[in-house]
Structure formats: structure tokens, C-alpha cells
Amino acid sequence: MFQQMVLSSIDLKNRFFEVNFLPDLTVLKDSIQRKGILQPIIVKCHSDPRLDRGEESLQIVSGFRRLDCARALGLTQVPALIVEGELSDLALFERALEENLFSRPFNLIEKTIVLQKLKVQFHVPESLLIEKYMPIIGLDPAATVYQRYQELLNLENSIQIYIVQQNLPLHVIESFLAYTQKEQKMLSSFLSPIHFTVSGLKEFLIWVREVMVRDKVELSEILSSVHSCSQYEEVKKVLKLKRYPRLSELEEKFKVFKQSLSLPLEAPLFFEDNKIQMKFGFRNKIELKEWAQKIDRALDKKELEEMLKLL
Amino acid sequence: MIHYRPQKIYIDRAVCDSPITKNILDSFSDIPREYIEGKPEFLNTLHQYPDPIFEGKKYLWVTKNHGKLVKKCGASTSSLQNVVCCNYTILDFSFNCHFECMYCFLQEYTNLPMMVVYANIKDMLTSVQEVLNSASSRNIRIGTGEMADSLALDEVTGFSQHLVPFFANQKKALLELKTKSTCIKNLLNMDPKGQTVIAWTLSPELYAQKYDLKTASIKERLEAARLCQKAGYKIAFHLDPLIQEPTWKEDYKQLVDELFDQFNLEWVSLGALRFNANLKTIIQRRFPNSFLITGEFVSTPDGKKRYIRSIREEMYETLQGYILQKKTKTPVYLCMESDLVWKNVMGYAPETQEALERYLTGRDSPIKSGNDRGVAK
Ligand code: SF4
Numbered sequence: 001m002f003q004q005m006v007l008s009s010i011d012l013k014n015r016f017f018e019v020n021f022l023p024d025l026t027v028l029k030d031s032i033q034r035k036g037i038l039q040p041i042i043v044k045c046h047s048d049p050r051l052d053r054g055e056e057s058l059q060i061v062s063g064f065r066r067l068d069c070a071r072a073l074g075l076t077q078v079p080a081l082i083v084e085g086e087l088s089d090l091a092l093f094e095r096a097l098e099e100n101l102f103s104r105p106f107n108l109i110e111k112t113i114v115l116q117k118l119k120v121q122f123h124v125p126e127s128l129l130i131e132k133y134m135p136i137i138g139l140d141p142a143a144t145v146y147q148r149y150q151e152l153l154n155l156e157n158s159i160q161i162y163i164v165q166q167n168l169p170l171h172v173i174e175s176f177l178a179y180t181q182k183e184q185k186m187l188s189s190f191l192s193p194i195h196f197t198v199s200g201l202k203e204f205l206i207w208v209r210e211v212m213v214r215d216k217v218e219l220s221e222i223l224s225s226v227h228s229c230s231q232y233e234e235v236k237k238v239l240k241l242k243r244y245p246r247l248s249e250l251e252e253k254f255k256v257f258k259q260s261l262s263l264p265l266e267a268p269l270f271f272e273d274n275k276i277q278m279k280f281g282f283r284n285k286i287e288l289k290e291w292a293q294k295i296d297r298a299l300d301k302k303e304l305e306e307m308l309k310l311l
Numbered sequence: 312m313i314h315y316r317p318q319k320i321y322i323d324r325a326v327c328d329s330p331i332t333k334n335i336l337d338s339f340s341d342i343p344r345e346y347i348e349g350k351p352e353f354l355n356t357l358h359q360y361p362d363p364i365f366e367g368k369k370y371l372w373v374t375k376n377h378g379k380l381v382k383k384c385g386a387s388t389s390s391l392q393n394v395v396c397c398n399y400t401i402l403d404f405s406f407n408c409h410f411e412c413m414y415c416f417l418q419e420y421t422n423l424p425m426m427v428v429y430a431n432i433k434d435m436l437t438s439v440q441e442v443l444n445s446a447s448s449r450n451i452r453i454g455t456g457e458m459a460d461s462l463a464l465d466e467v468t469g470f471s472q473h474l475v476p477f478f479a480n481q482k483k484a485l486l487e488l489k490t491k492s493t494c495i496k497n498l499l500n501m502d503p504k505g506q507t508v509i510a511w512t513l514s515p516e517l518y519a520q521k522y523d524l525k526t527a528s529i530k531e532r533l534e535a536a537r538l539c540q541k542a543g544y545k546i547a548f549h550l551d552p553l554i555q556e557p558t559w560k561e562d563y564k565q566l567v568d569e570l571f572d573q574f575n576l577e578w579v580s581l582g583a584l585r586f587n588a589n590l591k592t593i594i595q596r597r598f599p600n601s602f603l604i605t606g607e608f609v610s611t612p613d614g615k616k617r618y619i620r621s622i623r624e625e626m627y628e629t630l631q632g633y634i635l636q637k638k639t640k641t642p643v644y645l646c647m648e649s650d651l652v653w654k655n656v657m658g659y660a661p662e663t664q665e666a667l668e669r670y671l672t673g674r675d676s677p678i679k680s681g682n683d684r685g686v687a688k
Contacts, residue, residue, distance in 0.1 A: 214605035
């Protein structure tokens with residue numbers, strides 16, 4: 001049976017069972033404002049060392065988001081269910097997990113928090129954690145995956161926020177792990193104003209890291225060379241020059257020669273092959289003749305010679 | 312060099328009586344062993360390990376190779392446009408290697424990360440004999456170093472004691488044992504009769520220290536090569552992978568000087584660093600912040616990442632230049648390169664696989680067909 005509970009009797013500071021990271025409360029708050037809290041929160045009696053001997057507080061097991069909304073909305077009472085009996089903290093945590101999963105998917109950082117709490121707070125052995133709990137939160141039961149999620153704990157807080165806000169997949173997040181926490185902080189303030197595609201962001205992170213390793217330069221130096229860019233395409237252009245100097249030079253020269261030859265020429269992919277392609281259309285003999293004349297003129301230009309030397 | 316020592320040995324009952332199995336068990340008499348049929352149970356538990364590649368190598372599986380024992384090298388089936396293949400034949404005697412070279416493509420075989428030795432030596436020799444019987448060529452090169460180092464475990468398995476005498480008794484093929492080890496003890500007591508080439512894969516010493524984590528040093532490899540040459544073996548070197556470190560020009564100059572001043576070589580191959588996109592991810596994960604993958608790599612038609620062609624050509628031309636200065640007749644070939652690169656670097660591309668094969672076995676000179684830039688080399 002649930003009962004209406006005075007909000008102040010619940011210890012809102014105790015987040016022992018919480019797994020939320022950056023929850024979006026807007027929709028929930030609107031709903032609570034309209035209809036109130038429909039599903040009771042779950043609490044348990046908890047002897048609190050901060051209180052007088054013998055006194056107990058109510059510890060939240062699940063319903064952290066609802067309670068945060070209630071507080072923000074100035075509610076004084078909430079429906080709550082007090083769990084009684086011999087349920088262990090781990091069993092309660094499992095219950096809270098299931099309740100959370102019922103209402104929403106966990107983001108990547110929340111999954112990391114779940115695994116970390118199971119390991120540190122509830123002392124679940126690693127093998128059980130992998131076999132039993134990872135599938136519950138939608139992860140493959142593999143040590144490699146577990147290790148990857150453990151590594152996410154090393155991410156700097158601002159990057160964790162960025163990851164959740166951008167809803168980035170794990171394969172992109174892994175690229176952040178190559179950076180120190182200090183570097184991650186720098187990255188988060190650089191990245192936030194620019195719109196990256198997922199693949200673009202991954203490419204950016206990998207290229208920057210590779211330039212740092214290859215040229216033994218600091219991240220700040222690379223970021224300062226792109227700091228005036230506001231679009232990803234601009235960033236990519238500057239960065240490509242650094243990451244692929246030889247290829248960029250060939251492409252640039254090809255572009256210049258192509259312009260002066262005024263022909264629809266295409267360089268071989270990455271200059272691996274040595275054939276330039278040309279594609280044009282015509283509707284009649286006059287148009288074809290015009291192309292033939294253009295080609296004829298190009299044959300005498302030194303730019304064509306120069307272009308061929310690029311191959 | 313770090314010698315291999317497994318934590319446990321799984322023995323397939325099908326190869327219990329093989330002399331190879333016996334050698335292995337004698338060498339590792341104190342190591343736990345389990346006789347099995349089928350695959351080791353251990354393979355089902357791999358997902359429990361954060362680095363299955365590293366973990367898997369602690370286990371040795373002695374089994375029978377049920378597949379094709381003798382096959383063509385990957386280049387002959389490559390989709391790289393006009394790839395020039397040297398018609399190499401591979402004898403599959405083992406799988407995986409404990410030497411942990413950072414660039415090793417074996418890291419990609421994550422579903423079988425164990426050390427595997429195929430002990431059905433009799434079947435292997437029968438298969439080789441069949442190839443020899445049906446071949447018209449007398450320039451066949453057969454190597455064992457494709458899916459494993461040819462000699463890394465030789466002092467444990469004793470493979471060479473079967474292979475070297477077998478090849479010594481025929482004249483159609485050369486056996487090539489490719490290695491980064493110094494495991495030559497077995498070799499020194501046999502007479503190869505000119506039919507076995509021991510080939511060391513080399514790079515400048517500093518590169519080996521950086522990237523070949525458990526192999527013999529270059530100095531040790533060259534000392535082993537000297538002993539083998541003295542014992543009557545033919546010697547070859549593979550400068551592969553060529554790595555574009557900032558000081559690569561001086562580093563490779565020094566290496567080439569050292570090699571050609573001391574050895575009569577059967578052949579030298581040059582191969583610039585290349586890898587599948589998947590391997591790049593594995594390298595990044597296993598060896599974070601490695602310089603190795605920071606070069607100007609681009610995708611090439613066979614799906615492999617290679618240095619952009621102009622860099623590869625510059626590296627090959629430079630090394631070929633060093634070699635030419637030595638006024639040697641040693642055949643030099645490019646490993647897994649297109650005919651365009653061959654023509655631009657060497658001034659010709661072999662017209663057929665057989666032509667290259669003849670060239671490498673010293674029975675012919677290369678067929679010069681000019682380069683694509685019209686530049687005389
Ligand atoms: S020696 Fe060869 S097979 Fe062994 S790890 Fe190195 S590259 Fe791989």
C-alpha cells in the first residue's frame with residue numbers, strides 16, 4: 001500500500017540507489033504539473049548516522065527524477081511506497097533498475113554508473129556482473145565491452161555531458177579516451193559550438209590525436225590553428241592539411257591546374273592510380289566540337305604537363 | 312628475444328602420435344596438458360578477457376590442420392589492381408605468434424587467438440610432394456611464415472628437422488623459413504643442399520625495439536643469419552614493413568649498408584607498411600598513441616590502408632638506390648605492390664608471375680618493360 005508522504009521526510013540528498021546522469025526532466029515535470037505523480041516512488045527506512053541515535057530517515061530507492069520535479073514544482077507531498085521486509089540493497093537496486101528500464105532507456109554514462117555501483121557499492125563479482133547484469137541494461141556480456149564501459153569513468157565530466165547531449169555512440173566516445181582529462185576539457189569547450197556529424201567528430205578526434213603523436217605537438221596548438229573556424233567543413237580543411245600534407249598538396253595542385261584547363265577532370269582516388277578521368281555531355285555535333293576544341297587547347301598548356309607530373 | 316612458454320597445452324587426440332606432438336610435450340614436460348577432441352573449451356571463455364589476443368596466446372593447441380595444407384599467397388588472390396605477385400606458395404604449419412609485433416595482421420584473427428601448431432607433418436609433406444609432382448616449374452618457393460613465424464617455436468616443435476631434409480632431396484622448390492627469431496639450433500646440424508633459404512625480416516634496430524615487442528633484436532637476427540650462412544643455408548632478407556619514421560632515410564641506409572656488406576643474399580623484398588582498417592582499430596586499442604598508424608595512409612583498391620603512393624614510391628626508390636650502390640646482383644622485389652609502382656620504382660614490372668619467380672630463384676633477369684612516366688631509370 002502506498003501513502004502520501006511529506007516531502008521533507010524523505011532524504012533527498014541520499015543518492016545511494018540513483019543511476020541518473022543528466023536526466024531531461026521537462027516532459028516529466030509538465031506531466032506532474034498536469035496530473036501529479038501517478039506512480040508512487042519507492043523508499044526504505046534507513047538509519048542515518050547524521051541523525052540522533054535510533055532515528056531513521058527515508059532513503060529513496062527509485063523515483064529520483066519524480067522527486068526532483070516535485071521539489072522544483074514546490075509539491076509538499078508525494079505518493080510513496082515504503083519497502084519493508086528483508087530485501088537486500090542489491091535486490092532493491094535491481095528493482096530500481098527494472099523500474100527505470102520500464103520507463104526509459106539508459107544513456108551510456110548511466111550504464112557506466114550502473115556497472116560501477118554494482119561493482120563498488122554492492123560488491124558484485126565481475127563475472128556475474130558481465131553475465132547477469134550487462135544483458136539487463138542492454139549490453140553484450142563480454143569482458144571487452146565491460147572494460148570499455150569502465151574506461152568511460154575516466155572521461156572528464158564536461159565530456160560526459162557532451163556525450164549525453166549529443167547522444168554519441170560508443171565507437172566515437174572511445175576516441176575521447178585517447179586524450180588526458182585536461183585535454184578532454186579543452187576539447188569540450190572547442191566542440192560545443194560547432195555542429196559535427198557523428199562520423200565527422202570521430203574523424204576529427206582521430207586526426208587531431210594522430211597529428212599530436214606524429215608531430216609531437218600539444219592539443220592547444222592544433223586547436224588554436226582551427227579556433228577561428230565555425231563550421232565543421234572549415235575545421236576539416238585546416239586539419240586535413242596537417243594530417244595528410246602530401247595528399248592535400250597533390251589535391252590542391254590538381255585543383256589549380258584543372259581550373260586553368262577548364263575541363264571536367266577528376267583526379268584518381270587518393271592518387272593511387274595514374275589515370276585522370278574526364279566526363280562530359282553533349283547533345284549535338286556543335287557541342288562535341290566545342291569540347292574537342294577545349295581539349296585541343298588544353299593539350300598545348302603547360303598546366304597539363306604539370307598535372308600529369310602529379311601522377 | 313622472449314621464448315614461448317604456454318600456461319596450458321591442449322592436444323588433439325588425432326595427433327597424439329605425431330613426432331611434432333612428442334617434441335612439444337618433451338619440451339614442456341612440466342606444463343599442464345589436456346587431451347581433447349574438437350576445439351579447446353577455453354575458446355568459449357574468451358569473452359571474459361579484456362584483451363583476448365594477449366590471453367589466448369597463453370594457450371597452445373596442438374591439432375591437425377583439416378584444411379588445405381598448401382596454398383597460394385594472399386597477393387595472388389588480392390583485388391589490388393594489377394598487383395604483382397611472386398607466385399609464392401604457403402605451407403600452413405602453424406597459426407599465431409607470440410612475438411607481439413604491433414603491426415602484425417594476426418591480431419585480426421580474434422576468433423582464434425590461441426597459439427596453434429598443426430602436428431600432421433606427414434600429411435603436410437605428402438601435400439608438398441603432390442604440388443611438386445604436378446608442377447612444371449623448377450622455381451617454386453614454398454614458405455611457412457605466413458600465419459606464424461617459421462622458426463619461433465622450432466626448438467620446441469622440431470618442424471625444420473622434417474622440412475629441411477625433405478626439401479634437400481628434391482630440386483624443384485626452395486623452402487623459405489621466414490623469421491624474426493634466433494631459433495636456429497636445429498638448422499645447424501643439417502645439410503640443406505642449397506634448397507632452404509632462411510629469411511629474416513628486418514628493420515632498423517630502433518624500429519624493432521619500438522614495434523617488435525618480443526622478437527630477437529636486429530643484431531641478434533643478423534648474428535643468427537651469419538651462423539646459418541656458414542652452415543650452408545641460403546639467406547634472404549625482408550625489409551618489411553618499411554616505416555616512415557622521421558629519420559627513415561638515414562636509418563634504412565645504415566641497415567642496407569650492414570646487410571649487403573656482410574651477406575650473399577638470395578633475394579631482398581621491400582614492403583611498405585600496410586594494414587586493414589580493422590587492424591588499425593585494434594592497434595589503436597592495444598597500443599594507444601603508437602606512431603605506427605600516424606602516417607599518410609589511404610585506402611587502396613584491395614581494402615588495405617597504405618602510405619599514399621608518392622610516399623611508397625619515394626621509400627622504395629630510396630632503398631633501391633641504396634641497394635644499387637652496392638653493385639649487387641641480388642634480386643629485389645616489392646611485396647604486394649601494383650605494377651604501376653613496380654614500373655615507377657624499378658623501371659619495369661615482371662610480365663608474369665613465373666617471370667618474377669625465375670628472377671627470384673636466380674634463373675633469369677627481370678623483363679624490362681619501361682616505366683609509366685617514360686623516365687629512364
Ligand atoms: S614475427 Fe611475424 S607473425 Fe610474429 S608477431 Fe611479428 S609480424 Fe606477427
